[in-house]
Amino acid sequence: MSIGSTPSQRLAELGFTLPAAPRPVASYVPAVLSGNLLFISGQIPIVEGKVTMTGPMPAAGSIEQAAAAARQCALNALAVAASELGTIDRIRRVVRVGCFVASEPHFGNQPKVANGASDLMLAVFGEAGKHARAAVGSSALPLNVTVEVEFLFEVE
Amino acid sequence: MSIGSTPSQRLAELGFTLPAAPRPVASYVPAVLSGNLLFISGQIPIVEGKVTMTGPMPAAGSIEQAAAAARQCALNALAVAASELGTIDRIRRVVRVGCFVASEPHFGNQPKVANGASDLMLAVFGEAGKHARAAVGSSALPLNVTVEVEFLFEVE
Amino acid sequence: MSIGSTPSQRLAELGFTLPAAPRPVASYVPAVLSGNLLFISGQIPIVEGKVTMTGPMPAAGSIEQAAAAARQCALNALAVAASELGTIDRIRRVVRVGCFVASEPHFGNQPKVANGASDLMLAVFGEAGKHARAAVGSSALPLNVTVEVEFLFEVE
Numbered sequence: 001m002s003i004g005s006t007p008s009q010r011l012a013e014l015g016f017t018l019p020a021a022p023r024p025v026a027s028y029v030p031a032v033l034s035g036n037l038l039f040i041s042g043q044i045p046i047v048e049g050k051v052t053m054t055g056p057m058p059a060a061g062s063i064e065q066a067a068a069a070a071r072q073c074a075l076n077a078l079a080v081a082a083s084e085l086g087t088i089d090r091i092r093r094v095v096r097v098g099c100f101v102a103s104e105p106h107f108g109n110q111p112k113v114a115n116g117a118s119d120l121m122l123a124v125f126g127e128a129g130k131h132a133r134a135a136v137g138s139s140a141l142p143l144n145v146t147v148e149v150e151f152l153f154e155v156e
Numbered sequence: 157m158s159i160g161s162t163p164s165q166r167l168a169e170l171g172f173t174l175p176a177a178p179r180p181v182a183s184y185v186p187a188v189l190s191g192n193l194l195f196i197s198g199q200i201p202i203v204e205g206k207v208t209m210t211g212p213m214p215a216a217g218s219i220e221q222a223a224a225a226a227r228q229c230a231l232n233a234l235a236v237a238a239s240e241l242g243t244i245d246r247i248r249r250v251v252r253v254g255c256f257v258a259s260e261p262h263f264g265n266q267p268k269v270a271n272g273a274s275d276l277m278l279a280v281f282g283e284a285g286k287h288a289r290a291a292v293g294s295s296a297l298p299l300n301v302t303v304e305v306e307f308l309f310e311v312e
Numbered sequence: 313m314s315i316g317s318t319p320s321q322r323l324a325e326l327g328f329t330l331p332a333a334p335r336p337v338a339s340y341v342p343a344v345l346s347g348n349l350l351f352i353s354g355q356i357p358i359v360e361g362k363v364t365m366t367g368p369m370p371a372a373g374s375i376e377q378a379a380a381a382a383r384q385c386a387l388n389a390l391a392v393a394a395s396e397l398g399t400i401d402r403i404r405r406v407v408r409v410g411c412f413v414a415s416e417p418h419f420g421n422q423p424k425v426a427n428g429a430s431d432l433m434l435a436v437f438g439e440a441g442k443h444a445r446a447a448v449g450s451s452a453l454p455l456n457v458t459v460e461v462e463f464l465f466e467v468e
Contacts, residue, residue, distance in 0.1 A: 041289050046398035055356070132353045133353050134412075138450065139293045140261055140266075141266070145264075147466075188407050297449055306444075
């Protein structure tokens with residue numbers, strides 16, 4: 001992370017504004033803190049209540065579009081974390097990212113899609129944004145979205 | 157959680173009896189305790205050794221039936237926890253639920269299915285039952301079951 | 313674990329040599345240590361840079377071949393852990409294994425495939441190798457591999 005810049009400042013410098021924290025589609029909560037581990041529920045690409053990308057890859061659109069949808073999931077996760085912690089500056093490390101990409105058989109570019117989420121974490125948190133990751137295909141996702149991403153953060 | 161009622165009492169009040177803890181289908185164990193985190197293996201809808209629902213949604217049956225299968229997974233997980241801890245009353249918090257729903261392309265109601273497991277946790281543990289969750293579709297699951305659910309509990 | 317044998321000795325006795333730790337396909341890291349939990353990124357069956365098994369089951373090959381691919385994922389995970397910790401002998405417990413098997417609809421033998429990874433953990437770590445597990449089907453995986461496995465270790 002660059003000297004003199006907090007993750008929240010960096011996010012602003014990148015031109016991002018945190019959305020309102022998305023509310024779960026069902027009977028669970030957006031995040032749970034256990035010890036210093038913050039578990040974020042699976043996030044989908046929703047902006048102001050509207051799903052931004054649906055359907056399986058590759059039919060749903062370009063890799064770039066799907067990566068942007070994954071980045072939106074990451075933004076939503078940061079919004080959830082900010083709502084839970086007061087500020088994302090209390091995040092000490094991005095520990096794990098789990099990325100599910102709606103995939104037709106033979107689509108093998110889940111990593112490139114997941115990079116949309118991973119790259120944002122690196123841009124915002126620098127070294128502390130580097131995480132373990134699993135990226136896999138899914139036959140179908142909630143509300144038919146193209147990508148769902150869950151996050152595990154270590155917090156102060 | 158209502159005053160004067162423990163999770164195990166609440167489970168009984170809801171009319172549920174814990175089944176015998178299911179034995180893993182393969183070379184792993186039902187649960188591992190690391191620090192105060194109890195990881196429960198993926199549970200499938202089995203009652204007395206018999207799978208209760210197979211096939212992908214929506215062809216497999218109604219959402220209500222699939223949610224009941226997810227609830228059975230949750231009951232089996234509580235049975236595993238009770239077997240591991242002596243009693244589910246040592247569970248301090250339901251931290252995370254991971255739900256996989258066998259899904260044909262275009263089935264987008266995984267959250268409603270997963271609610272079968274989530275709602276039981278809320279009914280049994282009250283506020284402490286609220287958890288982070290990822291619910292996704294799977295092209296096929298072990299023994300062709302309709303749903304598999306894994307759990308992470310924080311224990312005393 | 314047998315008396316007088318460390319996990320690294322046991323691995324050698326079993327005839328395995330740890331490969332070079334695979335490098336991530338994308339913008340994340342192979343492993344993250346948070347507290348005493350070591351999260352290993354999803355591993356795929358790669359040997360010396362070459363994918364060893366592709367396509368969904370059962371078309372991709374026999375259960376034995378797929379289990380061998382899962383075992384390769386486990387070897388790669390141990391290589392990552394050794395690279396991170398200096399030696400796999402610092403692993404105190406295998407906590408969780410998450411196994412994704414590329415599956416056509418109706419393939420229900422994910423547990424037998426995942427056993428390739430699980431059995432290696434038991435052979436190398438003995439009692440400490442017993443883990444919680446989720447094994448599920450995936451419509452497609454990165455680089456079209458047949459299996460992807462992620463690991464969570466507790467370390468000293």
